[in-house]
Amino acid sequence: AKVWRIKTVSQGVPKESDFECITETVPPCQDGEVIIEAEWLSVDPYMRYRIARGKPGDTVYGSQVAKVIESKNPDCPVGTYVVSYPGWRSHSKITAEGMKDPFQFTKLSDLGGIRRSAALGILGMPGNTAYFGFLELCSPKAGETVVVNAAAGAVGSAVCQIAKIKGCRVIAFAGSPAKVDYVKSLGIEHVFNYKTDDVSQVLTKVAPNGVDCYFDNVGGDFTESVMPHLAEFARVSVCGAISTYNQLPSLGSKSSGPFPSGIIISKQIRIEGFMVYRWSSRWMEGINQIAQWIKEGKIKYEESVSNGFENMPKTFIGLFQGENLGKAVVKY
């Protein structure tokens, strides 16, 4: 097996030299076990946290769509496709115990003609992050104004479209002219490049009555700019803070500043963070609804594909440089 490990835990945007690829022998398959081979591997922003908390020699954590190539488990014969979390590995042995945890190992159901890589994106963890994180925490109502950042990414692009399905007015931000065009192509009217447009000025103009729902993927300065524009009784879903992930306190630097309490109190705003696994017991509800919306043409999705396992670090680092449009995946 080829395995990517942490070589150095460094401050700032990760570098390719922070990772090393080694070769390992996969132990023989015992009763109840399977050996899987990666087909699609995911790179996600959360991996930065894992790396920051990890140590040299650890396998980089992550999910993949994989094919069972050897099996001593009748429930999971050779040829079965699965979603698993063995990390950045080409081949892995999954024990009988490991196969019991539904969030470490699931058999891939038929995606109705949709490419299997979607199980790492729109029909997987990021899709459900958009579905539950937006609908449950923002409780959007038709006619309300919704702000979404990292809007051309895996989660953000889905939130924009779900907000539209719910009849909201969406104001989206992304980091390049091509991404702005892409989000507009999804039917979102108000899309801005936060690198060239001032977020606060945009909101003064486009959301004169305030922002009812703010789905935050970015945190930091971006969120500071949005807070004063929140309407009374606004809801903020704190999904991610990618602008701060490379300055983690655990890496010896300060994280983003404290919340603006005055604004939160006076406007009676609800701010709530979440981990998507809060909705584990309703997991398939989200996936099935999104699949239905894709079928109806109400949700479109994009993937940025890198070819080759050797490109795992490069593709991961690209997330922090805005290189991906839609879900970033690596084809083994």
Ligand code: NDP
């Ligand atoms: P994306 O596909 O959106 O990729 C990351 C994007 O973030 C980049 O393409 C870039 O887009 C943007 N970005 C990178 N650095 C910065 C920066 N410094 N300031 C502003 N934007 C930046 O990733 P995902 O859709 O997978 O994840 C989106 C967010 O959701 C992340 O914060 C992630 O951690 C979070 N998340 C949270 C979950 C939860 O359970 N709470 C589960 C899954 C994801 P651009 O070019 O537009 O800048």
